[in-house]
Amino acid sequence: MSERERDPRGELGEKIAGEVALSDDPGATIRKWRTEFDVSQTTLADELGVSASVVSDYESGRRASPGIGFVRRVVEGLLDIDERRGGGRIRQHARVISAGFESDIVHDLREYAATIPLSRFYDAIDATEVAEGTATTIAGHTVIDSIEAITRLSSEEFYRLYGQSTNRALVFTAVSRGESPLVAMRVVTPTPSAVVLHGMTPESLWEHAPKLARVDGFALAVTDLPLSEMLERLRDLP
Known part of the structure; x- marks a missing residue:
């Protein structure tokens, strides 16, 4: 269809x-x-x-x-x-389905009309950056259930999470310390501009996570904003 x-x-x-x-x-x-x-x-x-x-x-x-x-x-x-x-x-549901995913894997997938500063994205979801990347702007975001994505998606399907561009932020939910998403990013090429681990503070983050992010060249941030509020704030981005 x-x-x-x-x-x-x-x-x-x-x-x-x-x-x-x-x-x-x-x-x-x-x-x-x-x-x-x-x-x-x-x-x-x-x-x-x-x-x-x-x-x-x-x-x-x-x-x-x-x-x-x-x-x-x-x-x-x-x-x-x-x-x-x-x-x-x-519209959110339509975006996720059109990208070929179930909504229990992808909470939201957006392309912006124009790039926005990565700092603006962080501000929108109360994120704290723990490792600086090379990109200062992003053109979209994808919010993913980390457990469902890592256990159910192939490497090819995982790449489709990037939507139209790798210049985006991947937000992983259902994260405990951050090991699994960061290890998963090691086998995905190319990497996104930024990765955000949801449900965490800098203190609860896996100690090796910032180093891995720097090696692979993407920015890494954490946020403990409630999921429903985070998704609502993301809908207000252009």
Whole structure:
């Protein structure tokens, strides 16, 4: 199917509904997606024409598992809210899928209209640089679940994480100390302009990580900003 024929809203709606239907805890899955869309229980309840307590009861499991009719209304409600806000979540999903990845591997993949200073990217996500690279600007970013990417992607698939350009920042989430992402970068050629390890502070970083980054020529930074807030801030970049 061509990009023009694709239906990003429909694809995302089917993904959400499928996850809820197959989940052992449908309420928790609804809560996950509501949070991902940055929609409060009250806002979703107003969209559905129910009280906030109804949404809360389903998400907490106090009510029996929601039927297909309610799940369909929740999905449509989240998508409608997103479209009124500009469609950011729908576009994000479309970018990831068009690059050939599942959203459990790639949280976000963006190309910028123009390059931006790497320092601006750091400021947006409260990142601290621990090793300086050769590039001072980037043209995009990719946010990756490090465990899923390293265990499931081939070297060729890993390279596709670069999108249109290697002049970008790769942000690895689900990082413990940083060994795995930094070792993985040793076998990937060429390397990106910058690597950011999410969920870490400089003190918790693997001691050899800065040296490896310098050897391979990319900048290395860390951030412990909550994932949802980091993704939200990245959506505000040009």
